[in-house]
Amino acid sequence: MILVLRSLSKTFETGQHRVQALSDVTLEVAEGECMAIVGESGSGKSTLANVVLGLYPPTSGEITFEGEPLPAQRTLAHRQAIQLVQQNPASALNPRRSVAASLRLALDVHGIGEPRKRRARVEELLGDVGLDPSYATRAPAALSGGQRQRVAIARALACESRLVVLDEPTSALDVLVQAQVLRLLDELRTKRNLTYLFITHDLAVVRNIATRVAVFQKGRMVEIGPTETIFSAPSHSYTRSLISAVPVVTPEEFAMRERLGGRS
């Protein structure tokens, strides 16, 4: 198990208000998996991502990464191993920095490779995410949304990370662009044996990219299982209502929704 969450809880308190964002979540993720964390707004899925990334500590519970407990204060090595790809690539990249400079910074900060070989490494990384080396000198503003997201993915790869937290990585993209970025992510995972924590609300995407799915509702994990099982035989009523609510296109999908009992 590359990542283990044990009885993880997170409570936010502001004056009178107490919000239990995560309650008692236990989850094991194997190396090479694409684990989807699914839920609506307020389900706790983003809190889970942020706790795993170490942006804030859990209120209680424990996180183990590659067999070692993860401390609240992460070391540089931890930050290198666990990387994030955000929803909006436009705000995830420094607008004043060229693509090459953004990637180079990741290599420099984490001291990856010999300094004189880093320029060549940046070109390799661009190739890995399907971008021409000529993009290296461009500013993020001169790229399309899909290309920017490819740069953000390249940056996560630059760190030679083992676990990548993907927070709605394609929901800001057009459907044709989304299809390509999802393909790229899928290929990179198998090629490099990466582990993904895929945070999303889009069940159709999950169906086609995840190996397992965990469904969250109001901070609790209500169902978990292999992708096939979750979609063919969801057992929790919330999972069923979530799947039934997805607007669908094909006759097979309409039939599936009918089978799940239609819309509530």
Added chain:
Amino acid sequence: MSVLAIRDLTLSFRLWSGPVEVLHGISLSIARGERVALVGESGSGKSVTARIVLGLLQDQSGARIGGRVEFQGRNLSGMSARERRALRGRDISMIFQDPTSSLNPVFRIGGQFREVLARATPGISDTKARATATGLLEEVAIHDPARVLDSYPFQLSGGMNQRVMIAMALANRPSLLLADEPGTALDVTVQAQTLDLMRTLVDDHGTSVLFISHNLGVVREFADRVYVIYRGRIVEEGPTRAVFEHPGHPYTRALMAAQPNLTGGGLPRIPERDPSFLAPLVVHGDRT
């Protein structure tokens, strides 16, 4: 007669770097009570089309509009800014993607509702406005209208705000409703309820709808007829079923194939751009 008829609409913006063509002559029509979707990706020109229909781009310097937009047989381009303004909120209304930012955060819902009603009934009394608003909120399945009217938008959920927006948009019984990605900012379960509600209401009132979306699933479920727009050109049009079951244009086919399927099937290999996407218009029969 069509409620809305657009013929050869062109739009270009003059920028310091030269003119940018946004719409290359699009034509579309909406009959009374018809729900028509304009589907396309970002930058395809779908939202600017709605803005022209609403009369918001005509007054903008730098925007050059050609072709004809007729609303109930009247040419919008021939109208004065004042005449166009008179249509907005009364005969033509609009629902935007993000309900919470469409409402004014510093006024209660009740006051904002009164302003909408005053567009059609100038000088409407507070009591009358409140009574009407209460009825309209009940129509969108809000069970405690009094509390909602006394709330500020930030005190309500996104789904609740979107219902308020729908109630406001339909308050003056417009003949045309423009809906730009309604529900995209909402959770799927709330989105499904919102769309069901919107469909029932426009059916009851015989409102025509121009529904703008990039979400094929939502379009499939909501629209009677579909126009597919790609880079400022309509590439395919027809009844929803025909377009979805027999997409004829290479771009439409790519869109359908790229849509991840809830029943699985993997991730397709589709080009982001292709010369075939600029192929000529495909029109399906059985036009109403």
